Amino acid sequence: MxxxxxxxxxxxxxxxxxxxxxxxxxxxxxxxxxxxxxxxxxxxxxxxxxxxxxxxxxxxxxxxxxxxxxxxxxxxxxxxxxxxxxxxxxxxxxxEKPVDLLPGVEEVLQNLNGDFRMVLATKGDLVDQERKLKKSGLEKYFHHIEIMSEKRTEDFAKLIRHLDVDPEHFVMLGNSLKSDILPVLELGGHAIHIPFHITWVHEQVHHEVKHERFSSVENIQLAAELIRKM
Known part of the structure; x- marks a missing residue:
């Protein structure tokens, strides 16, 4: 792989x-x-x-x-x-909102666990993101957790250097083309877009993304199947 x-x-x-x-x-x-x-x-x-x-x-x-x-x-x-x-x-x-996992998330993490190093790469308030991660029950699946103030190309470059992995062996899964997909593609990594039905205006991208290392799938299960074929 x-x-x-x-x-x-x-x-x-x-x-x-x-x-x-x-x-x-x-x-x-x-x-x-x-x-x-x-x-x-x-x-x-x-x-x-x-x-x-x-x-x-x-x-x-x-x-x-x-x-x-x-x-x-x-x-x-x-x-x-x-x-x-x-x-x-x-x-x-x-x-105080509950943390509602999206369909299939834990099953996918369980299935991929052990075959890949898995990382949580999110942005936002440190305390709140740690709260949600703890409530989610998913922390045990991640080799590393990175809570960023921004998700720019330089932020992902720093993360990839820390993980000591070549970009070509790194794939990012996320719902935001702006924050999760485009910066990783720029670095030479792979990116899989999993659209969510609501996107904040600030995160919207108004052009079609075409790239040999880019894919868009309907859900996280399909993303996992795609990764195993890479």
Missing amino acids: SIKVIAFDADDTLWVNEPFFREAEEKFCSLLEDFMPAHAILKELYHTEISNLKMYGYGIKGFMLSMIETAMRISNQQVPISLVEKVIQIGQEML
Whole structure:
């Protein structure tokens, strides 16, 4: 086999994540419906999130702070403290969500375990990602766990060097073309896209990806079958 290391994204590849953010956005819009239509609130919130990425990074805590900042701005500092408390509650509820594994995930990890070195390569808030990994019960399957602040080409290059593997023997599985697929292909690795039905706007890629080391499959079971044929 040419593949020696399999790296898995976590959110929306191993377990459900993005729907919780969409649910939180709906609640946030309901709180501020007296100030602005929902579509305009979401536009303002997205602008705030992107502006804050360098400061807060990815994850629920940064999202919570961006909601508070957006509420203050669009209300011209007029929101009552009780509304701010409700926004914090939305964030806390997200942090307490259960970890729902996507279909077939644990079976695939069990099947691949022992034949490959398996790595968890995800980005986001360290504490929250560690919480989800612990709740998932999947930690035992991974040789190495890498929680990144970003998933750029240089971040994957650092990971691959740490694993002491040639890129041609490395494959990344994930739902984000932008964060999981394109950086790895650029380094000479293999990448398998497993689309999720919801993708955050910031992670969307608006062009077709064509590459000899790229594949797109419907689910993680098909990805595992493909890896064994590489």
